[in-house]
Amino acid sequence: xxxxxxxxxxxxxxxxxxxxxxxxxxxxxxxxxxxxxxxxxxxxxxxxxxxxxxxxxxxxxxxxxxxxxxxxxxxxxxxxxxxxxxxxxxxxxxxxxxxxxxxxxxxxxxxx
Amino acid sequence: xxxxxxxxxxxxxxxxxxxxxxxxxxxxxxxxxxxxxxxxxxxxxxxxxxxxxxxxxxxxxxxxxxxxxxxxxxxxxxxxxxxxxxxxxxxxxxxxxxxxxxxxxxxxxxxxxxxxxxxx
Numbered sequence: 001x002x003x004x005x006x007x008x009x010x011x012x013x014x015x016x017x018x019x020x021x022x023x024x025x026x027x028x029x030x031x032x033x034x035x036x037x038x039x040x041x042x043x044x045x046x047x048x049x050x051x052x053x054x055x056x057x058x059x060x061x062x063x064x065x066x067x068x069x070x071x072x073x074x075x076x077x078x079x080x081x082x083x084x085x086x087x088x089x090x091x092x093x094x095x096x097x098x099x100x101x102x103x104x105x106x107x108x109x110x111x112x
Numbered sequence: 113x114x115x116x117x118x119x120x121x122x123x124x125x126x127x128x129x130x131x132x133x134x135x136x137x138x139x140x141x142x143x144x145x146x147x148x149x150x151x152x153x154x155x156x157x158x159x160x161x162x163x164x165x166x167x168x169x170x171x172x173x174x175x176x177x178x179x180x181x182x183x184x185x186x187x188x189x190x191x192x193x194x195x196x197x198x199x200x201x202x203x204x205x206x207x208x209x210x211x212x213x214x215x216x217x218x219x220x221x222x223x224x225x226x227x228x229x230x231x232x
Contacts, residue, residue, distance in 0.1 A: 033215055041157075048207065048225045049157060055212055060219055092156060096213040096220075100173045101147070101159040 002026050002095050006104030012112045013083045021107045023076040023093035029056075030097075036071050037097035040078045044089040052091075053078060085111055114138040116208050116223035123229045129196040132226045134208030141189035142166040144218070147211050148182060148193045151225075152204040160206075163191060198230045 003026040013019045029036045036056035041049040051060040053069035056076065066081040080087060088111055093104040119133040134146065147162040161172035163182040170182050181194045191208055205225040212218050 031215055033217070035217060037213060039212070039220060048205070048222065049151075051220055051222070054219055055217065058219070094157070096211045099159075099162070099171055099213075101211070101213070103157050103159075106156050 001100055002029070002098055002102055004093055004095055004102050004104040006091075006093060006107050008107060009105070010108045010110070012110055013080075013087075014112050015085055016082050019080045019083050019087075019109065021078045021091050021093075021109075023078070023104050025074045025076070025095055028074060028097075029076075029095050036076070037095055038069075038071070038076050039094045039096065040067075040069055041092045041094065042087070042089050043092065044086075047089075049092065083109075083111075114210060114219075114221040116210065116221055118206075118208060118223040118226045121227040121229070123231065124198050126199055126230055126232055128198050128230075129194060130198060130202075130228050131192055131194040132206050132208075132228070134191045134193075134223050136189045136191065136210070139210070141184075142186055144210050144216070145213070146182075146184065146191040147209045148180075149207045149209055149222075150204040151207070152201070155204075157207075160193070165191065195228075198228075200230050202228065203230045204228060 005024045007022045040053040043049045056071040057069040068079045070077045090106045115137045117135045142165045145162045148160040151157045163170045165184045184191045208223040211220045
């Protein structure tokens with residue numbers, strides 16, 4: 001089973017400032033087709049998870065361009081270029097290369 | 113556009129079973145696995161398993177083996193997840209999803225979720 005480790009656990013942010021969340025996988029998430037099977041989700045309070053980034057660095061439809069995903073081996077990073085108040089919630093990474101598909105433990109983003 | 117619409121909330125007693133449905137539209141139903149994910153209150157999401165709507169073949173997470181059954185009805189493009197011998201630990205929101213995996217290159221899509229409450 002592929003283990004996903006997220007950091008930090010909690011991230012206080014200032015509106016207008018950048019923020020980043022890390023996710024590390026216990027083994028490569030790269031398929032033979034060259035894509036990394038790693039998605040990022042945001043779960044706002046009381047809501048279902050919403051897709052932000054898929055296949056490592058592809059922004060989902062309708063997601064603001066202040067969100068971006070980057071990849072380096074087994075290290076993945078979600079970046080928010082300028083945090084807005086509506087970005088608060090819990091962020092999860094998820095690998096879909098192998099079953100069982102597994103999630104990171106989550107990062108709680110809150111406004112300072 | 114891809115849409116996954118799930119059945120409504122359920123309240124069940126311990127020991128009972130629950131069956132959640134997921135109606136798919138906007139894509140070829142038999143072309144993509146349907147996955148099921150659950151999230152207990154205050155916990156992170158947990159992958160339960162998936163079904164191949166074309167063949168009916170399934171793969172379940174180990175912790176649900178023997179208790180979960182995933183089926184589908186291709187005539188109405190609907191998938192089902194049935195969980196038996198419910199306990200309070202099964203109180204959770206259950207989601208169906210179409211995920212990118214196994215070489216597929218696609219944008220994932222999730223259903224709206226179905227709250228299952230297990231209480232005596």
